Amino acid sequence: MRTLALTFTLTLLFLNSFSQPWLFTSDSTSNKKNYRIIGLPAVFYTPETSWGFGGTAVCSFIPKKDTAGFRTSSINLTALYTLKKQAVFSFSYQLYPQSGDYNFYGDIGYYKYNFNYWGIGAETADSAKERYFVKYPRLRFNLLRQTVKHLYAGIKYGLDDVRFTETDPTGELVQGITTGSKGGTVSSAGIVLKYDSRDNTFFPGKGVVTEFYAQTDDSWTGSDFRFAKYSFDACSYFTIRPKHIFALNLYSALETGDPPFNQLLFMGGSRRLRGYYEGRFRDKSMVLLQGEYRFPIFWLISGAVFGGYGGIAPDYASMGSENFKYNYGAGLRFMLDPQRGINARFDYGRVKGEGNFYVTLGEAF
Numbered sequence: 001m002r003t004l005a006l007t008f009t010l011t012l013l014f015l016n017s018f019s020q021p022w023l024f025t026s027d028s029t030s031n032k033k034n035y036r037i038i039g040l041p042a043v044f045y046t047p048e049t050s051w052g053f054g055g056t057a058v059c060s061f062i063p064k065k066d067t068a069g070f071r072t073s074s075i076n077l078t079a080l081y082t083l084k085k086q087a088v089f090s091f092s093y094q095l096y097p098q099s100g101d102y103n104f105y106g107d108i109g110y111y112k113y114n115f116n117y118w119g120i121g122a123e124t125a126d127s128a129k130e131r132y133f134v135k136y137p138r139l140r141f142n143l144l145r146q147t148v149k150h151l152y153a154g155i156k157y158g159l160d161d162v163r164f165t166e167t168d169p170t171g172e173l174v175q176g177i178t179t180g181s182k183g184g185t186v187s188s189a190g191i192v193l194k195y196d197s198r199d200n201t202f203f204p205g206k207g208v209v210t211e212f213y214a215q216t217d218d219s220w221t222g223s224d225f226r227f228a229k230y231s232f233d234a235c236s237y238f239t240i241r242p243k244h245i246f247a248l249n250l251y252s253a254l255e256t257g258d259p260p261f262n263q264l265l266f267m268g269g270s271r272r273l274r275g276y277y278e279g280r281f282r283d284k285s286m287v288l289l290q291g292e293y294r295f296p297i298f299w300l301i302s303g304a305v306f307g308g309y310g311g312i313a314p315d316y317a318s319m320g321s322e323n324f325k326y327n328y329g330a331g332l333r334f335m336l337d338p339q340r341g342i343n344a345r346f347d348y349g350r351v352k353g354e355g356n357f358y359v360t361l362g363e364a365f
Contacts, residue, residue, distance in 0.1 A: 035061035038337055042080055045359040046270055048115070048278045054080035054088075056361070060202075060340045071096040072201045072340055087112040094201065103152050103194070106140035115279060119172060120261060122281050122312050122323040130171030134183070134262075136162040144194055152194040156213055159222075160186045162262065173261075180260020184224035190215025198237065203341030203363065205245050210234040217259075227257030235365050243296045248289075249308075249365040254316065255284040265312060267325060270358045271365060273308050274349030275327040277356070283312045285319070290327075292364065300335040304347070306364070327351045331358075 042054040056078040062071070073095045080088040092107035114133040118124040137159070144154030162183045167174045173181040190213050198207035211233045217223035231253040238246045251272065253265050265286040268276030272288055290308030297303050311324040331347035347358040 035059060036337065036340060038342065040336070042078065042361075043359065044080075044361070045357055046278075047356040048084075048269065049082040049086055050084050052080050052082035052086070054078065056080075058337075058342065060337070060342070071100070071196075074201070084114060086114060101146045103142075103144040103146070103154075103196075105142050107138065108140075109138045111136055111138060114166075115262075116277055117171070117173060117261070118280060120178075120264065121283055121314075122325070124281065128172075130168035130173065132164060132168065132171075132173055133166035134162050134164050136160050142192055144192060150195055150197045152192075152196070154192050154194075156188075156190050156192050156215060158186070158188040158215070160263075162186070162260075178261050179225070179258050180262050184260065185222065186217055186225060186260065186263055187222035188215045188217050188229070189221045190229075200341050203343060204235075204237040204247070205239040206237050208234070208236050217257075225258065225260055225263075227255055227259035227263075229253065229255045229259070229263075243302070245294045247292045247294065247363075247365060249291070251286070251288040251310075253286050259284065267310060267312055270345075270347070270360050273310055273325060273327045273351065274306070274329055274347055274358060274364065275351035275354065275356050276325070276349075281312050281325065283314055285315050286310065286312045287316075287319070290365070294333070297332075300338065302333040302335070302343075303330070304333060305330045306347075306349075325351065329355070336361075 037057065037059045039057045042052070042056045044052045056076065058074060058076050060072050060074045062073065074093070076092045078088065078090045088109065088111055090107055090109035093105060095104040112135045114131055116129050116131055118128045139157070139159040142154065142156045144152035146152050164183045172178060176182050192211065192213040194211045196209045198204040198209050212231065214228070214230050216228045217225050232251070234250045236248045240246055255265065261282070264282040264284060266279040266282040267273045268280045269278030273290070288308060288310030290306065292304055292306035294302060294304045307326070307328040309324060309326045311319045313319040313323045327349050329347055329349035331345060333343040333345055336342045336344055343363065345358065345360050345363065349356055349358065
């Protein structure tokens, strides 16, 4: 594990890279858009990738005629390469057209990646770890229309066309008996309901955002697999006093049928139970509650403390105390764009027996 001194030094170097020449701002005089572009070198760290490098450009914009009355839209272009020989090319978007009646969001990307796998369930052994290598294009598309104030409804589509390039010759996956271990196409279609009353898309201080979706994979959607997924994700934000914010996240999801192992619900990563490797525990049902307290320190730097508790099992009825895990941790935030509220995030998450660092862009929830 890297020492805190080394982490602090690298953090300072990372912050120093966000100098003024990388920030370009334009206020259109055409009465159509007020936009802001941040182009910056991407430097990040997660346990899944080790250190990663590349470049990213974020364009955020709102209708100029009423900047207080419309949500911020954003487009993000990213190209990354990591010390674990992973490559990512991604175009993601969150769009609120000028009328405010629609919301489009999703991403298009290509991944050459490798992951760790411990098996399925909440009690898999550390010694079961194996590594597999895949490459795949990804497509995510959501089209929602506002029905009443803050409430959107619409459709969604997702595609991953996974091809394995290498597996552990002594592991479980090479045997080909685990669903998805030979690769295949996941092609999902579904419906979405979203409620969003946040005061800021990137760094909310108050309001609620919830998303429920139900989707299916079947032959008629173009999928090689047959399964369904139901997901509920809710976040609430409370400003306790100026610039002191408490954020709460509730997540629950269930899968039925026979999903491939790489589409199972999972704990870990930079967003859910930080501290666990992404996918350390995976199964067909999951519930999770996590909270975070965000507070100013000085200048553009703020801090955060967080914790969470969640369970994973084959179904909701099977969840017992042995299925639940917890995490806790703390981190720093560096405000890259005070106007829009875009942060660089530096977190250390601790779980039972281990801890991990995360250097990423944007809030966990």
